[in-house]
Amino acid sequence: MNGALLILKKEFMELSKDRKTLFFTFVMPLILYPLMFLMLGRLGSQDAASRAGRPSRVCLTDPSHVLGRDLESDPQRFLVVPRPPGDLRQAIRDQKLELALEVEPAGAGKLARNETLEMTVLYDHSDESSKLALDRFKSLLRKQESLWVQARLKVLGASPQLAVPVKLETVEAGDMGLFMGKLVGSFLPYLLMIMMYAGAMQHGIYATAGEKERGTLLSLLATSLSRTQIIIGKLLYIFSIGILSALINLLSMAFSVGRLMATGGGGDPQAHAAVTGIAALATPSVLGLTFMLMVPLGLFFANFILLGGIQARNTLEASTALTPGIFVVVLLGVFSMAPGIEKMAWLPFVPVLNVSLAIRKLFSQQGNGFEYMVALGMTVVLAGLMTWISTRMLNRESAIFRV
Amino acid sequence: MIRLTDVHKTFVVKDKRTRARRRIEAVRGISLEVRPGEIYGLLGPNGAGKSTTLRMIAGLMRPDRGLIEVCGVDTVGSPERARALVGYLSTDIGVYSRFTPRELLRLFGEFQGVEARVAERRGMHLLEELGLADFADIRMEGFSGGQKQKVSIARALLHDPRVVIFDEPTTGLDVLTAKTVLDLLRVMKAEGRSVVVSTHVMPMVEAICDRVGIIFDGGLHGDAPPKEIFARWGVASLDEVFFKLADAGGGGAA
Numbered sequence: 001m002n003g004a005l006l007i008l009k010k011e012f013m014e015l016s017k018d019r020k021t022l023f024f025t026f027v028m029p030l031i032l033y034p035l036m037f038l039m040l041g042r043l044g045s046q047d048a049a050s051r052a053g054r055p056s057r058v059c060l061t062d063p064s065h066v067l068g069r070d071l072e073s074d075p076q077r078f079l080v081v082p083r084p085p086g087d088l089r090q091a092i093r094d095q096k097l098e099l100a101l102e103v104e105p106a107g108a109g110k111l112a113r114n115e116t117l118e119m120t121v122l123y124d125h126s127d128e129s130s131k132l133a134l135d136r137f138k139s140l141l142r143k144q145e146s147l148w149v150q151a152r153l154k155v156l157g158a159s160p161q162l163a164v165p166v167k168l169e170t171v172e173a174g175d176m177g178l179f180m181g182k183l184v185g186s187f188l189p190y191l192l193m194i195m196m197y198a199g200a201m202q203h204g205i206y207a208t209a210g211e212k213e214r215g216t217l218l219s220l221l222a223t224s225l226s227r228t229q230i231i232i233g234k235l236l237y238i239f240s241i242g243i244l245s246a247l248i249n250l251l252s253m254a255f256s257v258g259r260l261m262a263t264g265g266g267g268d269p270q271a272h273a274a275v276t277g278i279a280a281l282a283t284p285s286v287l288g289l290t291f292m293l294m295v296p297l298g299l300f301f302a303n304f305i306l307l308g309g310i311q312a313r314n315t316l317e318a319s320t321a322l323t324p325g326i327f328v329v330v331l332l333g334v335f336s337m338a339p340g341i342e343k344m345a346w347l348p349f350v351p352v353l354n355v356s357l358a359i360r361k362l363f364s365q366q367g368n369g370f371e372y373m374v375a376l377g378m379t380v381v382l383a384g385l386m387t388w389i390s391t392r393m394l395n396r397e398s399a400i401f402r403v
Numbered sequence: 404m405i406r407l408t409d410v411h412k413t414f415v416v417k418d419k420r421t422r423a424r425r426r427i428e429a430v431r432g433i434s435l436e437v438r439p440g441e442i443y444g445l446l447g448p449n450g451a452g453k454s455t456t457l458r459m460i461a462g463l464m465r466p467d468r469g470l471i472e473v474c475g476v477d478t479v480g481s482p483e484r485a486r487a488l489v490g491y492l493s494t495d496i497g498v499y500s501r502f503t504p505r506e507l508l509r510l511f512g513e514f515q516g517v518e519a520r521v522a523e524r525r526g527m528h529l530l531e532e533l534g535l536a537d538f539a540d541i542r543m544e545g546f547s548g549g550q551k552q553k554v555s556i557a558r559a560l561l562h563d564p565r566v567v568i569f570d571e572p573t574t575g576l577d578v579l580t581a582k583t584v585l586d587l588l589r590v591m592k593a594e595g596r597s598v599v600v601s602t603h604v605m606p607m608v609e610a611i612c613d614r615v616g617i618i619f620d621g622g623l624h625g626d627a628p629p630k631e632i633f634a635r636w637g638v639a640s641l642d643e644v645f646f647k648l649a650d651a652g653g654g655g656a657a
Contacts, residue, residue: 006513010499012511017501017542217498219558221463222496223514224487383653397464 003225007233008240011207013240025199025241029249037256047128055079056133058098059088064108066117067101070144077136092124098133099123114152117226185363189356190333191253192246192294197301197329199245204238204302209318212400220401231306231394235387237300243294286362289372293355295381300352301329304387310390310399335361347385351378404595405437405460405566412455429455430466437597437614439565442588444612444629445601446641448649453616454493457570460599462490474565487515488563494571496555500543504530504554507543508561515562522561529557532590533583549580556584560591561645567591567598573607584613607643613633615641619648632640 015021024049057079062068071078084091088100091200100122104110110117116146119138124130149163303323312318341347346352348368354375361367393399412430415424429452437443447453458464458472462482469477478485495615499507505526512522530536533553543551552575560567569588573581588611591598602608608615609629616626625632629641637645 003514006510010510013506014499015500042407214500215495218463218493219496219498219511219555220492220514222461222486222489222559223511223513224483224516224562226483401464 003229004232009141011237029252033252033256037260041260057081059100062103063105066107078183098130131171189336189359193329195246195249196242198237200242203241205318209312213314235355260400296383299383344390404450406472408470411464433623440595440609441613442598447618452621462486490559490567492559492569495573503540505539548575570601
């Protein structure tokens with residue numbers, strides 16, 4: 001084992017000499033995610049602030065002047081603009097205005113006769129400004145409707161409360177933390193898998209096919225270290241890089257998202273509840289159990305990379321062989337994000353996917369001890385089997401001296 | 404001491420055109436012995452089986468049949484123990500260019516179980532011998548082929564091996580560096596090590612080798628001092644032995 005640790009030391013020493021790779025592997029994620037989420041948050045809040053601070057441009061066709069005064073009396077929210085030439089739909093799509101309102105010509109008369117007034121509103125659902133304009137108009141209309149209804153009731157001599165038979169107060173009874181746990185649990189396995197595999201792949205190729213290509217593998221094999229020690233050392237290196245890479249990326253991402261929700265939420269109680277909820281859910285035991293699953297899964301991926309790298313003649317061949325693995329991992333990840341998979345009875349017995357399921361259940365507080373142990377046990381056995389195959393492969397001359 | 408007894412090695416190769424698998428006998432029943440304090444020259448054309456033989460002696464490859472012993476240690480039964488006794492150098496071997504020579508030698512000292520202090524002292528001594536001491540703390544990325552070869556030689560000898568196997572040690576080296584390597588081989592011989600050298604440079608063989616074996620088509624021919632080979636074949640140089648063997652299709656074994 002000591003020899004394997006020496007190989008691990010050598011690999012990390014080599015890595016430490018390459019500042020660029022070190023930067024891109026360990027420092028870049030720490031800078032990239034906070035920067036990316038900060039920019040996204042800024043852009044989002046700036047956009048929202050700019051929309052909120054600007055009146056919505058409304059083209060009003062209201063020959064009997066039913067709504068004109070109400071819209072004009074609220075210049076903070078509405079700006080009545082003249083009808084642009086051409087098609088109104090196109091004008092909204094071209095963002096020349098946000099809303100087009102058409103009140104029937106006999107609107108005022110209908111109101112006076114206590115009849116139903118008809119109006120049409122044109123808006124663009126794909127445009128946030130147009131949707132905001134519609135919300136603003138609906139809010140104005142609700143107030144106006146209430147006034148009209150109350151006026152009609154007054155004429156009839158009825159109580160204004162007749163129009164409000166029920167006053168509904170909505171109180172959130174659900175657990176925001178649990179909701180966030182389910183959400184995080186569904187995409188966390190995907191992120192873990194893709195980061196562990198992609199993070200370790202290039203390093204694995206460098207340490208295996210790269211050694212062949214640079215002619216340095218022979219110098220290692222010529223030492224008194226056994227081949228098993230060499231392969232275990234390299235395996236440990238690929239595994240460590242995969243785990244480190246996934247942890248650094250996840251921590252950076254979690255920190256950035258948490259900060260964005262806590263600050264960018266602008267005091268939104270839902271955002272605050274989400275952050276508090278997920279913080280309460282990510283207990284040391286949940287994180288520890290997740291990490292325990294990550295270890296054999298990381299080892300499994302490391303073995304896969306090692307096998308591909310050792311079998312290849314050069315780095316290009318290794319890269320070509322291992323890249324499709326990313327798509328497989330993505331597919332597994334996407335599957336693990338699918339809703340309702342936790343109800344599939346056979347899933348706890350499918351290797352790799354059962355790890356996704358176990359993590360998902362841990363975060364949604366539905367952890368099942370038996371299923372967890374099955375997932376852990378199967379992954380450990382799989383990782384062990386792959387390690388055995390890898391060591392057998394490296395001991396084969398055809399793999400080492402393949403040129 | 405190196406002893407090879409009836410060693411065979413076969414490779415299976417795939418014919419790209421016919422897709423058929425073929426067995427190629429790279430080494431056919433080679434037996435030889437290299438004693439302590441002796442330099443043995445292993446000659447032969449490209450693809451004759453020299454490197455395969457050397458790799459088998461160095462414990463990197465297993466023979467299909469036969470026995471290889473290094474200082475009494477079976478290279479198949481105890482490859483790690485055998486490799487600890489061998490200093491192996493090949494032109495195929497690269498160096499970890501991100502390291503400095505000092506770092507590389509320290510690391511390989513650890514791989515060979517040499518105490519750090521001893522590895523440092525011995526490594527620096529070897530670099531001095533090879534005229535590379537001034538470059539001990541410079542990363543090898545910008546080193547020339549010759550400088551890298553010198554570092555590889557120092558790496559191969561770092562653990563004070565009883566057996567030295569150099570596969571084409573002077574390939575790509577300038578005359579001065581090549582002379583340094585030859586001088587080093589003579590020192591190895593004087594120190595009582597068993598040395599096997601494979602090369603295409605015939606004057607070098609004639610100058611330093613005590614005995615010579617010619618591998619042709621997987622078989623060993625000669626296995627005698629250069630002068631004896633000349634007399635046996637009635638030639639004046641090893642080149643002529645090569646030509647005669649080629650004409651005879653490898654069948655004119657002596």
